[in-house]
Amino acid sequence: MKPIILLFCCFLLRLLEIPISNATPNNEESTTTTTNSSIVFQSIDRLDYFFDIFSHPISWINQPPSNAQEIKITDGQWVNYNGHFPSPSSSSSLLSLLHNQTVDRPDPPPLQLIYVSERNGVSNIYYDEVYYDQTGCPRSNIRKRSAFETSVRVQIPLLDLKENTQSRISMKDRPSLAGDYLVYVSTHEDSGIARTSTAAVYSTELKSGLTRRLTPYGIADFSPSVSPSGKWTAVASYGARGWDGEAAELSTDIYVFSTRDGTGRVKVVEHGGWPCWGDETTLYFHRKGEDEWWSIYRAILPTHGPISIESVLIERVTPPGLHAFTPSTSPGNNNFIAVATRRPTTKFRHIELFDLETNEFKELTRLISPETHHFNPFLSPDSTRVGYHKCRWGVRGRESPKLLLQNLPTTPDSDFSLFRFDGEFPSFSPTGDRIAYVSYDAVYVVDVDARNHRQVYGGPAFFTVWDPVRKGIVYTSAGLHFAAEGTEVDIISINVDDDDDETRIKKLTTNSKNNAFPSPSPDGRWIVFRSGLSGYKDLYIMSAEDGEKGGLRRLTDGPWLDTMPNWSPDGEWIVFASDRENPGVANFELYLIHPNGTGLRKLMQSGSGGKANHPWFSPDGKRVVFSSDYKGISAEPISNPNQNLPYGEIFTINLDGSDIRRLTHNVNEDGAATWVPKHIKAVDVEWLEDRPGCDFLDVYFLDDMPSHGVGAKAKVVNVPNKARCAHFSRSN
Ligand SMILES: *[C@@H]1O[C@H](CO)[C@@H](O)[C@H](O)[C@H]1NC(C)=O
Ligand SMILES: *[C@@H]1O[C@H](CO)[C@@H](O)[C@H](O)[C@H]1NC(C)=O
Ligand SMILES: *[C@@H]1O[C@H](CO)[C@@H](O)[C@H](O)[C@H]1NC(C)=O
Numbered sequence: 001m002k003p004i005i006l007l008f009c010c011f012l013l014r015l016l017e018i019p020i021s022n023a024t025p026n027n028e029e030s031t032t033t034t035t036n037s038s039i040v041f042q043s044i045d046r047l048d049y050f051f052d053i054f055s056h057p058i059s060w061i062n063q064p065p066s067n068a069q070e071i072k073i074t075d076g077q078w079v080n081y082n083g084h085f086p087s088p089s090s091s092s093s094l095l096s097l098l099h100n101q102t103v104d105r106p107d108p109p110p111l112q113l114i115y116v117s118e119r120n121g122v123s124n125i126y127y128d129e130v131y132y133d134q135t136g137c138p139r140s141n142i143r144k145r146s147a148f149e150t151s152v153r154v155q156i157p158l159l160d161l162k163e164n165t166q167s168r169i170s171m172k173d174r175p176s177l178a179g180d181y182l183v184y185v186s187t188h189e190d191s192g193i194a195r196t197s198t199a200a201v202y203s204t205e206l207k208s209g210l211t212r213r214l215t216p217y218g219i220a221d222f223s224p225s226v227s228p229s230g231k232w233t234a235v236a237s238y239g240a241r242g243w244d245g246e247a248a249e250l251s252t253d254i255y256v257f258s259t260r261d262g263t264g265r266v267k268v269v270e271h272g273g274w275p276c277w278g279d280e281t282t283l284y285f286h287r288k289g290e291d292e293w294w295s296i297y298r299a300i301l302p303t304h305g306p307i308s309i310e311s312v313l314i315e316r317v318t319p320p321g322l323h324a325f326t327p328s329t330s331p332g333n334n335n336f337i338a339v340a341t342r343r344p345t346t347k348f349r350h351i352e353l354f355d356l357e358t359n360e361f362k363e364l365t366r367l368i369s370p371e372t373h374h375f376n377p378f379l380s381p382d383s384t385r386v387g388y389h390k391c392r393w394g395v396r397g398r399e400s401p402k403l404l405l406q407n408l409p410t411t412p413d414s415d416f417s418l419f420r421f422d423g424e425f426p427s428f429s430p431t432g433d434r435i436a437y438v439s440y441d442a443v444y445v446v447d448v449d450a451r452n453h454r455q456v457y458g459g460p461a462f463f464t465v466w467d468p469v470r471k472g473i474v475y476t477s478a479g480l481h482f483a484a485e486g487t488e489v490d491i492i493s494i495n496v497d498d499d500d501d502e503t504r505i506k507k508l509t510t511n512s513k514n515n516a517f518p519s520p521s522p523d524g525r526w527i528v529f530r531s532g533l534s535g536y537k538d539l540y541i542m543s544a545e546d547g548e549k550g551g552l553r554r555l556t557d558g559p560w561l562d563t564m565p566n567w568s569p570d571g572e573w574i575v576f577a578s579d580r581e582n583p584g585v586a587n588f589e590l591y592l593i594h595p596n597g598t599g600l601r602k603l604m605q606s607g608s609g610g611k612a613n614h615p616w617f618s619p620d621g622k623r624v625v626f627s628s629d630y631k632g633i634s635a636e637p638i639s640n641p642n643q644n645l646p647y648g649e650i651f652t653i654n655l656d657g658s659d660i661r662r663l664t665h666n667v668n669e670d671g672a673a674t675w676v677p678k679h680i681k682a683v684d685v686e687w688l689e690d691r692p693g694c695d696f697l698d699v700y701f702l703d704d705m706p707s708h709g710v711g712a713k714a715k716v717v718n719v720p721n722k723a724r725c726a727h728f729s730r731s732n
Contacts, residue, residue, distance in 0.1 A: 037416045037619050038680040039663065040405070040426050040435075041627070041650050041673035044643060045696040046666075047422040050400045051375075052076060052392040053083040053115055055385045056364060058353070065364050073113050073130055073387065075153060077400065080126075081389040082639075083115040086177040087228070087331065087381040113387070114158070114175045114182070120684075121408035121420075122168060123665070124161060125175040125184055129154040158182055160209055166190075169409045171634050171665040173199070174223055178230035178259055180205055183214075187634050187665045191218050194607030195243055197632030198665075201235055203259065214262035222252065222636050226259055227277045228331030233259045234275035234283055236636060239267065243632045245609055247646050248701040249288045250636055254299070256283075256307065268312050269299050273636050276329045276337075284317065284337055286325040286638075292706035294323040294638070296339055296354065318354055322361075323702050325638055328386075330379035336362075338377035338386045342702040349373045349698045351388045365390075373698055376639055391694035402693065404450045405685040408664070416618075416675070417682040418650075418663055422691075425672050427464040427474070432678025436464040436474045436496070443476050445496045448680060450688045456496045457505060463517050463672075467544065469524030472497035475508075477516035477529075485532025489514045491547070508547030519567045519574070520544050521595070528555065528574050528595070530563040537561045539576060541595065555597055559583060562591075564614050568621045569677075571595070573655075575603060575615040575624050582609075590615050590626060592655070604653050604660070606630045618652070619677035625652050627671035630660065635667045642697040645669040 053074045056065055074080035110129040117126045130153050158175075159182075161168040170188035177183075187198040197220035204211040214233065215221040220243070221235040236252035238244075244251065254269035269275075272285040283299040300313040318324040323342040336353045341361070343350075350366040351374045364386065365374040374388045392400070406420040423437035423444070436445050436456070443457035443464060456474070462481045467473035472495055479489030491508045498504040509515040514532035521528070527544045530537050534554075539562045543550030555574070556562045560583035565576040574595055577588045590604040590612045603624065606612045612628040629647040637646045648669040652661045664670045 035415055035417045035679045035682070038419060038432075038676040038678065039416050039625050039650065039652075039673055040419045040421050040428070040676060040680070041664075041670050042424050042426060042437075043420045043666075043668045043670050045641065046420060046668045047403050047406060048693060048695050049079075049391045049641070050693075051079050051081040051389045053080050053113060053387055053389045055111070055380075055387040056368075058379075058384055058386055065367050067368050070368055072392075073111060074115065074117070074128065075155065076392060078117055078119040080115055080117045082174055082376055083113050083378055083387045083389065084174075084176045085378060085380040085385070085387060086112055086114055089179070110154075114177050116172050116175060117157075121406060122161065123170070123172045124157045124159055125172050125182060127154075127156050127158055158206065159204060164188065165411050169411065169663075169665060171199075171667070173635050174225075176224070176226050178203075178226040180207055181230075181259070182206055183224055183226050183233060183259060185222065185224060185635070187631075189213070189217075190631075190662065193218065194605075194630055195245070195610050195632055196220065197243060197634060199632075199634045201233065201262075212261065214257060214259070216262070216265070220632065221255070222250075223274045223639070225276045225283075227280050229280055230259055232256050232277075232280070234268070234277065236273035236275065236285075245629070247633055247637055248699075249638075250633070252636075254283065254285055256301075266307050267309055268301060268307060269297075269314065270309055272297065272299075274326050274639065276327055277331070278329045278334065278337075279331065284327040284329055286327060289316065289320075291320050292704065293320040294325045294342075294702070295320070296324050296327045296337065317356070318361075319359065320706075323705075324352075324354065324361075326376050328377045328379050330381055330383045333379070333383045335383075338379050340375060340377060340388075342698065344705045346370070347698065347703070349375065349702070351377045351386060353386070372694070373641065373696075375641075391696075401686040402691045403684050404446065404687050405448075405680070407682045407684050410663070411661075417680055419680065420670070422687070425463045427466055427674050428676040428678070429466045429472075430468050430677070432676055432680065434466075434496075436466065436476075436494075438462055438464060438476070443474070443494060445474070448685065450685050453687075453689065456494050457492070465519055467493070467520050467524050468522055475518040475520065475527065477518065478507075479514070479516075483514055485514050485535055485537055487514050487532075488512045489516050491515050491518045491527065491529055493544075506547075508542065508544075510548045511552075517564045519565050521567050522569050522571045526567075526595070528565045528567055530565065530576075537563055539563075539565050539574070539593075555593065555595070566616045566624075567595070568617045569619055570621050573599075573617075573621075575617060577613045577615060577626075585609070587611065588613050590624065590653075603655070603657055604628075614672045616673055616675050618675045621655070623652050623654055625650060625663075625673045625675050627651070627673060631662055633667070634665065637667070638699055638702070640667045640699070642699045643667065643669045644700065645671075 054072050056070045110131045113128045167188040173185040175184040181203045183203045185199050199220045200215035201221045201224045221237045223236045225234050234256045237255050252273050254272045254275050256268050257265035272287045275283050275285045281301040288294050296317040298315045298317050302311045324339045326340045328338040336355050341352050351364045353362040372390050374390045377388045408418045410418050423439045426437045441460045442455050443461050445456050446453040461476045461478045464476050474494045478492045493506045495504050511533050518527045518529040528541050531540050539555040541553045542548050560580040562578045565574045573592050588611045592603050593600045604612045606628045615624045615626040627648050633647045648671045650663040650670050650673050
């Protein structure tokens with residue numbers, strides 16, 4: 001199904017001068033660049049889900065929630081999340097442009113939504129209007145009586161990303177509409193400072209497209225919220241303090257500044273995130289309290305005089321006994337807020353209302369879809385609806401197919417195409433037509449067009465690499481990931497074209513210690529790998545064909561961890577990751593060394609205490625691709641599905657240490673990139689088989705249920721199961 005972008009959009013686009021064409025695939029553009037190689041990386045779970053934004057009416061306060069009342073607002077295309085219902089005053093300017101004022105407003109009025117959508121790997125902010133019939137069902141199924149009614153959905157991307165390439169490949173987040181201004185997070189401006197997030201708040205005037213940065217340079221802001229009057233914006237931020245490397249609970253503070261120009265910036269709350277305004281002087285936010293429960297708190301700002309931390313009164317709102325986070329308010333509503341929760345009784349995240357008068361939770365989504373995670377609630381301005389996003393599953397051959405390779409945009413001067421791969425440790429055969437990878441404790445091979453998918457090794461393994469000379473030979477480390485030096489992990493070779501189970505696998509190491517991350521020399525004669533042989537994980541070289549039996553040479557030696565070596569295409573260098581400057585603290589820098597053990601030098605350091613890992617040479621040997629926390633985190637991790645290392649992004653660097661370039665912008669753990677010597681056409685590749693979907697976890701740190709604190713009592717209501725709007729497309 002094509003997105004329904006009908007009727008008003010062309011008229012509107014002329015008025016707003018917002019080109020809709022940036023919603024088209026980036027494929028055409030990529031062909032104009034001289035790509036002669038490709039970079040492919042893994043993203044934990046990222047290709048396992050699509051999101052859509054759903055909404056449920058709040059009249060169920062006296063009436064239980066039901067499937068029949070839940071509606072899907074977004075269009076079932078790509079990943080749609082972090083919605084916002086614009087207020088009547090702020091959306092009226094959009095509406096007046098959309099509709100001829102002399103024509104009566106549609107009745108009932110459309111549902112209006114602002115949200116983030118990642119389409120073809122490009123993140124943008126969209127505005128949708130969806131029209132409903134009198135029963136509250138979307139109009140798609142209704143006989144069309146006039147041209148007006150054919151428009152069941154008006155959809156426009158709100159930012160013109162064509163103009164600014166950097167903006168096109170950056171992340172967008174947490175949009176809201178304040179009058180004519182769209183306020184949101186973007187990561188497109190790089191401060192050049194190591195381990196400094198580029199997430200910052202911007203405002204774009206929709207009529208002119210003029211964009212203004214509201215966050216001071218050198219500072220990162222997350223989770224903006226605009227006050228009911230539009231005058232103030234609150235954000236979560238480290239301020240000038242900077243990031244300390246934490247990725248479970250961010251120790252952000254809450255700042256407030258003028259939405260108009262970012263002036264008057266003042267810290268109002270120490271330790272808090274995800275602010276939202278109850279009224280002009282009341283902020284709700286979440287924090288992990290001293291009793292270790294995530295809870296909602298309220299900050300009351302002084303109505304007169306200067307604001308400072310001392311002048312702000314803070315009260316806890318939600319009780320211990322469950323985690324409550326990502327609050328949402330609607331202006332003028334002092335009766336209840338919406339929150340996401342994790343209760344000790346479920347591993348799923350749900351949306352609940354919290355009654356501010358009775359201090360009672362009222363469960364919503366658990367009563368409808370108990371085994372689905374629901375994220376980041378938002379209330380309509382009149383408090384009659386709550387919105388949230390959750391996973392939608394695409395069916396093969398229909399919209400949102402499950403992808404093996406997702407093409408991502410690159411800058412015009414890039415000589416590679418860029419892909420996210422649905423599996424761990426992808427590597428490509430020398431001819432570039434086959435991929436080896438690891439998934440769920442087995443090694444697989446699949447053609448680059450998704451054909452011939454098959455398991456070639458069963459058993460725990462991590463990392464894959466192809467022999468550059470001998471056809472069909474893949475090396476891997478067979479054993480458990482992250483195991484100690486003395487745990488047996490072996491380098492094995494797999495002849496993927498050999499169907500004989502007896503001869504296909506060859507064990508190359510014999511020392512019974514932890515041997516991993518093999519990388520063959522370009523002539524296919526040697527393998528460099530890391531081994532825990534001496535009690536420390538250092539680098540060794542052995543024969544690729546005879547293995548350790550053919551002789552073992554130690555390349556590095558020290559009481560630290562040298563790992564993930566990669567041999568350069570000209571054979572002159574080995575690049576690897578090491579914590580030698582700070583052993584045991586999980587700080588990793590990249591180093592270069594000649595295979596004969598001379599020439600050791602540092603290539604890359606991700607600031608102080610940082611991580612740079614999984615280096616891989618470009619085919620011309622002049623650059624290295626790697627993963628790093630060099631750009632910090634881009635959003636509050638609690639607002640997203642689980643990512644152990646949400647700061648993981650893909651970068652390239654020149655061999656002389658210059659020109660660090662960031663390739664990915666998102667909230668996922670991106671890593672284990674491989675630089676393929678062949679150009680892979682810049683288009684998505686779908687799996688040819690059905691794959692499980694929506695298979696991801698809630699953030700691991702919410703699994704901690706502290707013993708102290710009284711269990712909160714939730715009001716449980718029965719769920720009637722009548723399907724009133726049976727034609728709704730709904731998939732979990
Ligand atoms: C708006 O309404 C006026 C008056 O009815 C009409 O002349 C005009 O064509 C309409 N414009 C559009 C774009 O529909
Ligand atoms: C080590 O290898 C490098 C690169 O191949 C070479 O330039 C250097 O001369 C070698 N040094 C020794 C001592 O063999
Ligand atoms: C791509 O080819 C050009 C021209 O031959 C070369 O300069 C460039 O280094 C190559 N890029 C890579 C990544 O190998």
